[in-house]
Amino acid sequence: MIPVTGYAGAQVAVLGLGRSGLATARALQAGGATPVCWDDGAEGRARAEAEGFALRELSRPEAFEGIACLVVSPGIPHLYPAPNRAIAAAWEAGIPVDNDIGLFFASFGSRTWDKFEQPPRVIAVTGSNGKSTTAALIHHILEHDGRPSQLAGNIGRGVLDIDPPRDGEIVVLELSSYQTELARALTPDIAVFTNLTPDHLDRHAGLGGYFAAKRRLFAEGAPDRMVIGVDEPEGRFLANQMGQGPGDNRVIRVSSAGKLQGPGWHVFARKGFLSEFRKAKQVGAIDLRDIRGLPGAHNHQNACAAYAATRTLGLSPKTVEAAFRTFDGLPHRSQIVAEANGVTVVNDSKATNADSAAQALRAFKRIRWIAGGLGKDGGIESLKDDLGGVVKAYLIGHSARDFALHLGGVPHEISETMAQAVARALAEAEPGDTVLLAPAAASFDQYPDFEKRGEDFMAEVRARLSDRPNSA
Incomplete structure (x- = not known):
């Protein structure tokens, strides 16, 4: 505590x-x-x-x-x-x-730190998508390297419920816009911004208010290092505001959309390869293509952010890569839950909006897609360009018929329930197919939260597969 x-x-x-x-x-x-x-x-x-x-x-x-x-x-x-x-x-x-985040930052330091050789530090991760995976991945890398670390905030334990930090410990926090918006104190040592896509717009009176809540982590806290995803205009704006010039290495720009250039510090993923550049020279690289726990471009962006954050702590590229290869991913986030008869089953129940579902759809080929629930504004209309890999869709929940109107020529059926959707998808799946739960909708029409939805999906899968699945 x-x-x-x-x-x-x-x-x-x-x-x-x-x-x-x-x-x-x-x-x-x-x-x-x-x-x-x-x-x-x-x-x-x-x-x-x-x-x-x-x-x-x-x-x-x-x-x-x-x-x-x-x-x-x-x-x-x-x-x-x-x-x-x-x-x-x-x-x-x-x-x-x-809020508790403000109290945490105001209370984190103590006189016992005078006896420490290295004061504890805080890495705070925010953004729309990927912040849970990025925070968990940073924590995993630190643990893999034998460094004391705790994971808290919007994931793991409550911030005030963690143990008093040890000498040199790193506390990794995942922070939502709800948490950063109100906190009176925000003073992380390293701040990470993954990306920005529309979400929680009613709570923040629009996209500008939502971004302003995220931005406070950087503008209010003046962190020593800032890892900023620049694949959206808001990220590029934030990186520009926080930097003092082209060579300011306090700001590390990350991207999964293409190569970053210039004299600063950059980490980007391109065609499955992570590259680190400083002063226009490559200083590190990792092949991400066969890393099981980080599939798809969205996870490559998470990998870039976690890599950059841990590199600021002095970890080597080889150390980070070794930790990547032992990372199993988070439950309900591109989680491989079974492989049987050439069919892979993936639980991405956390894909509660169209943007996060798009990332999952881009990560796999030959998809049998289970989608639906309580649809959000816009439904899945924005996914029309991401459906090329969908062999068939199995639609569940309140918005099933509305989703069906936006599938174009993609074969589909109204399954209504998770049990029926899983049964049909597995029965029709062929070797090389991926059965993917990426609902693009909230869960509240049928489940109390996305975790319960994902757990039901996994239970239905396991009940129907004769081979024991590989849990992730």
């Missing part, structure tokens, strides 16, 4: 009592503060009461009498599409609003 500093003897309100909210309450208490908790759900309040935390309904300004700060869980909207009532009440009462 990271005890929260700066509030000893004070009352601090905590709104939202899920994983991060309860971890925040415990960390505040460990730092000498008195948490005052609330959740609109009875289940959350019961969890807090079971741990002995005081409850107080926070929807009125007078509820904040004696409160020093309000700490908000990331899923609670504080501005768009409308502020939560408790947040609006805190504003009216003049109470500062923060």
